[in-house]
Amino acid sequence: MPLLLGFIFGGVGFAVGAGLLGAIRTSMGLEFWSTDMSWSIAYPVALLGWLAGVGGWKYWATEWFGGTPAVSPKGVSRYFEFNMDHKVIGIQYGVTFVALFLLSGLTAMAIRYELMHPGMQLFNEDQYNAAMSFHGIGMVAVAVAIVMGCFGNYVVPIMIGARDMAFPRINALSFWLVPPVAITLVIAVLLGGWDTGWTAYPPLSVLTKSGQTLFNLAVTTFGVVSILGGINFIVTIIYERAPGMTWGRLPIMVWGTFAGSIIAFFFTQGFAAGLLMVLFDRVIGTSFFGAAHGGSALLYEHVFWFYSHPAVYVMVLPAFGAVLEVLSHMSRKPLYAYKWVVGAMLGIVALSGVVWAHHMFTSGMADYLHAPFLVLTEMISIPTGIIFLSVLGTIWAGRLWVRTPxxxxxAFIFNFTIGGLTGIYLADMPTDVHLHDTYFVVAHFHYTIMGGEIFALFAALYYWFPKMTGREFNETLGKIHFFIMFIGFQLTFIPMFQVGVRGMNRRIADFPAAYEGANVWISMSGFLLGISFIFFTVNMILSWVRGRQAAANPWGASTLEWQISSPPPEHNFDEIPVIQEGPYEYGVPGATPHARLTGAVKHA
Amino acid sequence: MSKQSHAAAGESADQRTGFTVFLILAVLTIAEYIVAVGLDSKVALVVMLSVAAIAKCWAIVVYFMHVSRLWRGEEAH
Amino acid sequence: MAVATHDNAHADPTAHAWERVRINRLGLWLFLFSDAGLFALFAASRFYLSGTARDPHLNQALGLAITSLLLLSSLTAYRAETAFVHGNTARGRAMLLATIVMGLMFAGGVAFEWATAEFPVAELYGTAFYSMTGMHAFHVITGILFLAVVWARSGDGHFSGGPKVWPITATVMYWHFVDVVWVFFYPTLYLLK
Incomplete structure (x- = not known):
């Protein structure tokens, strides 16, 4: 019902925005409707309408005008409207982004079908661009937001002993900006798509069809989601920690989220600024990127990569956190070199902002920039190496409990190692000149983002599934999913390195016949990879609906979220817990438990 | 001295701070304008305007936006 | 320390309210910092594209006038907050109103300048000028809306005393932020040559 209201109000908002603009344009002697401008004006109004409709008015904004906010219901219906509980929002993020992940994955299957043979099979060139672009932005959005949005929201407040996030209403607001983003992108595809992938490089993005405008509007909104979410995590982790939860006792997932949030809040406006400039060029005729009046397309690449390189650390730092969490608890050993890992994460945050131009070695930027960006990029391998050292030290001689998570x-460790090592050839200017814009790059970032972040996502998903749903997942189906996905993934992307070295360009709908053999292989393996998600989806649905009741602490883990019931009660804790020891003291002689849940210290 | 008039005295002291800061901001702005009209050297202009802008920003952030409340708290005064 | 006061919070409603204000304050500062980054990138783009060159047709008198107006509105905003902090609702409301009026005049000044400016949007300087003043004006207008909401709600002593003043403080901080942006944009767009 609130969803319906959201659509109605959103539609009304769109009509009002477009109508007002049309009235002004008509009075100035112009045509009523101008696609790019009408969308740009109507879209924000539609957003406000949607937010009001899904509950933003009823539960929040009415207060500014002297009204009394309504009280949220308890049942399943709260998942379908504006709700302030961080656990509800976590699940909302999780389900929405898994759906977007599967949808973007389907477009990848279509792309692989198209690329199996030279010539055009399924698509024409325009449709190929639309599919490739949607796959790109859909997956980037999933990768940026799913670990933090879903598990960050659900688990981090519990882990630090808080009852909720610092800004529950902002939290709900950020989530409810996500569905319009996804819907707008789908509408853009249905209206003919856009041509520029997820990067929206001008001058093409300024000159191409109007789907680009919808893309820019949607992704700018997504930037707002990312910034608000980042701020929320930073303030929550600074101010909402339970007594005794010092910075040195934070579970590593919390540190990963904190580090990722700093990047999200500090750099995301770069993407927003770039997209707004493209929008200004398209709609009001500025010349940021129009060479005719002296504009510079290179400016966009600088502004865009100023965000979009740090963005990969927004994806991967919380993923590191989740993986280290799983590794430590399931190796039954203390996290090796905890303080060094924290330092490494913050080191990555610091370095992330000074490496962006390694995406631009072939762009024609000033030559003197090449060497510094090469060196700075290589330096990232130092903190990353420390994290890998911690990973190996943690599982070394541990009692590994090899369940699905x-x-x-x-697998994350394996994949990310390959992703990291192949990154060296792209950070090194001399090899990058040859490899730039080939399938080598595609293989490299799929190894880091899919092999790294998405495998970490599934580790986290299976690990916290019992906590979040109160049900056990099916271990057999989980393992089948893992093995098909892992094997399919390797078989798909290893050959891509090879065709990339042989010179096959990325972002193309057709290719020379010489590459056919490899592409048949890649596509077949890609379909195998796709099949694994059928097992995943079936497992998730069946287990959630009729899985066995999960115990409070099925993994015997020490962190706070496992010390309360599955799923946790409404405000997480009856009494605010007291933290007395670090979270990973497995087998440490004389260690006291991580937290005490009852009999908290009484204040005068 | 009643509590009421004590509060009023506190307020007028705070309001005076506001006027002083505004006066500084106004002088700096006028100085910026005069320098921009009168000065021909581009480099000197960039330097002087940057200094003036940073000074103005600092005054607003410190005295108008009370940045120190971030670490000292407001209730502590 | 925040951690130490956590349990106290529920016992003492005033302490709890101050705790809330402290959390909100950090959130607002982070948001403003993040927003400043957007403005900074536009200012940087202006220098990247056209150096410090400016169009000779600028209306310098109007520029100085609206700059002074915005500076003055920052003073009235400060006076409004100070008055509310000391429980002086009447003066606080008057000063809020003065801020709103000056904000509207500033927006009007920008609109007039847009209507009369002689340089086209497609030129490099026009690109920087219209996009930067436009984004700033958008923030001015949202600031006016926030000011209007708190002004309308301040009648019944709603925002008097201690932590209850926070909505006023937050709105006024946002307004000062808009002024800070203009402190940098004014020399960037009008004074450099």
Whole structure:
């Protein structure tokens, strides 16, 4: 019902925005409707309408005008409207982004079908661009937001002993901006798509069809989601920690989320600024990127990569956190070199902002920039190496409990190592000149983002599934999912390195016949990879609906979220817990438990 | 001295701070304008305007936006 | 320390309210910092594209006038907050109203300048000028809306005393932020040559 109201109000908002603009344009002697401008004006109004409709008015904004906010209901219906509980929002993020993940994955299947043979099979070139672009932005959005949005929201407040996030209403607001983003992108595809992938490089993005405008509007909104979410996590982790939860006792997932949030809040406006400039060029005729009046397309690449390189650390730092969490608990050993890992994460935050131009070695930027960006980029391998040292030290001689989440966490290590090592050839200017814009790059970032972040996502998903749903997942189906996905993934992306070295360009709908053999292989393996998600989806649905009741602490883990019932009660804790020891003291002689849940210290 | 008039005295002291800061901001702004009209050297202009802008920003952030409340709290005064 | 006061919070409603204000304050500062980054990138783009060059047709008198107006509105905003902090609702409301009026005049000044400016949007300087003043004006207008909401709600002593003043403080901080942006944009757009 609130969803319906959201759509109605959103539609009304769109009509009002477009109508007002049309009235002004008509009075100035112009045509009523101008696609780019009408969308740009109507879209924000539609957003406000949607937010009001899904509950933003009823539960929040009415207060500014002297009204009394309504009280949220308890049942299943609260998942379908504006709700302030961080656990509800976590699940909302999780379900929405898994759906978007599967949808973007389907477009990948279509892309692989198209690329199996030279010539055009399924698509024409325009449709190929639309599919490739949607796959790109859909997956980037999933990768940026799913670990933090879903598990960050659900688990981090519990882990630090808080009853909720610092800004529950902002939290709900950020989530409810996500569905319009997804819907707008789908509408853009249905209206003919856009041509520029997820990067929206001008001058093409300024000159191409109007789907680009919808893309820019939607992704700018997504930037707002990312910034608000980042701020919320930073303030929550600074101010909402339970007594005794010092910075040195924070579970590593919390540190990963904190580090990722700093990047999200500090850099995301770069993407927003770039997209707004493209929008200004398209709609009001500015010349940021129009060479005719002296504008510079290179400016966009600088502004865009200023965000979009740090963005990969927004994806991967919380993923590191989740993987280290799983590895430590399921190896039954203390997290090796905890303080060094924290330092490494903050080191990555610091370095992330000074490496962006390694995406631009072939762009024609000033030559003197090449060497510094090469060196700075290589320096990232130092903190990353420390994290890998911690990973190996943690599982070294541990009693590994190889359940599905552990399998995914171990696979993460394998994949991310390959992703990291192949990154060296792209950070080194001399090799990058040859490899730039080939399938080598595609393989590299799929190894880091899919092999790294998405495998970490599934580690986290299986690990916290019992906590979040109160049900056990099916271990057999989970393992089948893992093995098909892992094997399919390797078989798909290893050959891509090879065709990339042989010079096959990315972002193309057709290719020379010489590459056919490899592409048949890649596509077949890609379909195998796709099949694994059928097992995943079936497992999730069946287990959630009729899985066995999960115990409060099925993994015997020490962190706070496992010390309360599955799923946790409404405000997480009856009494605010007291933290007395670090979270990973497995087998440490004389260690007291991580937290005390009752009999908290009484204040005068 | 009643509590009421004590509060009023506190307020007028705070309001005076506001006027002083505004006066500084106004002088700096006028100085910026005069320098921009009169000065021909581009480099000197960039330097002087940057200094003036940073000074103005600092005054607003410290005295108008009370940045120190971030670490000292407001209730502590 | 925040951690130490956590349990106290529920016992003492005033302490709890102050705790809330402290949390909100950090959130607002982070938001403003993040927003400042957006403005900074536009200012940087202006220098990247056209150096410090400016169009000779600028209306310098109007520029100085609206700059002074915005500076003055920052003073009235400060006076409004100070008055509310000391429980002086009447003066606080008057000063809020003065801020709103000056904000509207500033927005009007920008609109007039847009209507009369002689340089096209497609030129490099026009690109920087219209996009930067436009984004700033958008923030001015949202600031006016926030000011209007707190002004309308301040009648019944709603925002008097201690932590209850926070909505006023937050709105006024946002307004000062808009002024800070203009402190940098004014020399960037009008004074450099």
């Amino acid at each position: 552990m399998l995914f966490a171990l």
